[in-house]
Amino acid sequence: MEAGIREPGVAIARRPRIALVAGEASGDLLGAGLIQALRQRYPDAEFAGIGGDAMRNAGCETWFDASELALMGLAEILRHLPRLLKLRKAFRQRVLDWQPDVFIGIDAPDFNLGVEKWLKQRGLRTVHYVSPSVWAWREKRAEKIGASADLVLCLFPMEPPIYARHDIDARFVGHPMADEIPLHSDRAQARQSLGIPANVPLLAVLPGSRLGEVSRLGPPFFAAAWQLCEEQRDLHIVVPAANTKCKALIVEQIRAAALPSARLHLLDGKAREAMTAADVVMLASGTATLETMLVKRPMVVGYRVAELTYRIVSALGLLKVDRYALPNVLAGKDLAPELMQHDCTPDKLAAAVRSWFDHPQQVQALQVDYQRLHQQLRQDASARAAVAVASLLQPPVQPGQP
Secondary structure: OOOOOOOOOOOOOOEEEEEEOOOOOOOOHHHHHHHHHHHOOOOOOEEEEEEHHHHHHHEEEEEEEHOOOOOHHHHHHHHOHHHHHHHHHHHHHHHHOOOOOOEEEEOOOOHHHHHHHHHHHOOOOEEEEOOOOOOOOOOOHHHHHHHHOOOEEEEOOHHHHHHHHOOOOOOEEEOHHHHHOOOOOOOHHHHHHOOOOOOEEEEEOOOOOOHHHHHHHHHHHHHHHHHHHOOOOOOEEEEEEHHHHHHHHHHHHHHOOOOHHEEEEEEEHHHHHHHHOOOOEEEEEHHHHHHHHOOOOOEEEEEEOOOOHHHHHHHHHOOOOOOOOOOOOOOOOOOOOEEEEEOOOOOHHHHHHHHHHHHHHHHHHHHHHHHHHHHHHOHHHHHHHHHHHHHHOOOOOOOOOO
16 A cells, blocks of 8 residues: 555544653753654654754754744843744744643743643643652642643653652653763863863853843852962962853953952853863752752752842742752762852952862762762653653553553
8 A cells, every 4th residue: 555545434643743842052952852752662753842953953843943032031031022922922833733742841831731731621632741840849849740631741850759649750860961861070171171270270250141040149159269269379260151141241350359360261152161171160049959969969059049039939938949050959968068049259259269289088978979860860761761761652542442
């Protein structure tokens, strides 16, 4: 029988259709990895939705580009709200008309959870890939996520038990970054590629990837770095700037801190290389702490939010954790000093960094925990995520079938 022609009474199975949305670069990479893993199982599957270059290269037809969703800050979101609402309405209707076998929202919960809920109410199966931080903020949000997604794919092992308490199907798949980063990172190679002397003590300073973070954290971070440079005359400082706007602000802050230019290395991006090259890392709380753990470097974590935000969050008791940095949360103990809000001062930051330089035996002991956590997260995340999604693509058992 020729392809595309069916005999009377014989149904031909349609090629699997999978719709996806990624709203930023990290989600685009997650989506590409998942598409490649799903294509191993379903070579003829069709993929479409919202994504970037990585997803397009993996074979996804993008109806809108991921950059359309990549907004930061309340003011920017409000300014673009009419366009975003129009895009969301058009997109979810297009997905519904396309009738995919499953819809996968990758991170971007503000956009994706609403789309997932709308589609789920209309009979489509939905997946949310990358759980919001339910372990840190109101656990009740898990119920809202369950109302949107038939399945939640989690990057961290402490997340599925939280969803289980609310009868939501959530599965730990591992973290793609743990798959990507080798178990042993080469410090000498990183220094060579960055043009940093091989034998000097080196501190990496990462005050954040957003202007608000850099404006709050840059001054105490660079003041602490100045103290350490005054004490240790051969200490070098490496500073990766996330983007051109952050770099311009960092240059002003470095100048104000009077850091010695001969021992300063300012980079365009290359955060992972800077972490790998360093002996110690001083950085903002966030995903970068996980990356520092995976390259096996001791760190000091600082963070400040706007004072009004801090007071509101504290008064309402919205935060449910005593630890903020991901390595500490994963380990259930303090692997990295955390200096938050009023404790994030130059003196305390410098003292915490100095302690790592002064106690190499503690750095050595730290590697055991780092290695264990790396292996725990190193699960071939894309393949495991594909297995979980495939469970929704299996045809349901009909009455009377075994």
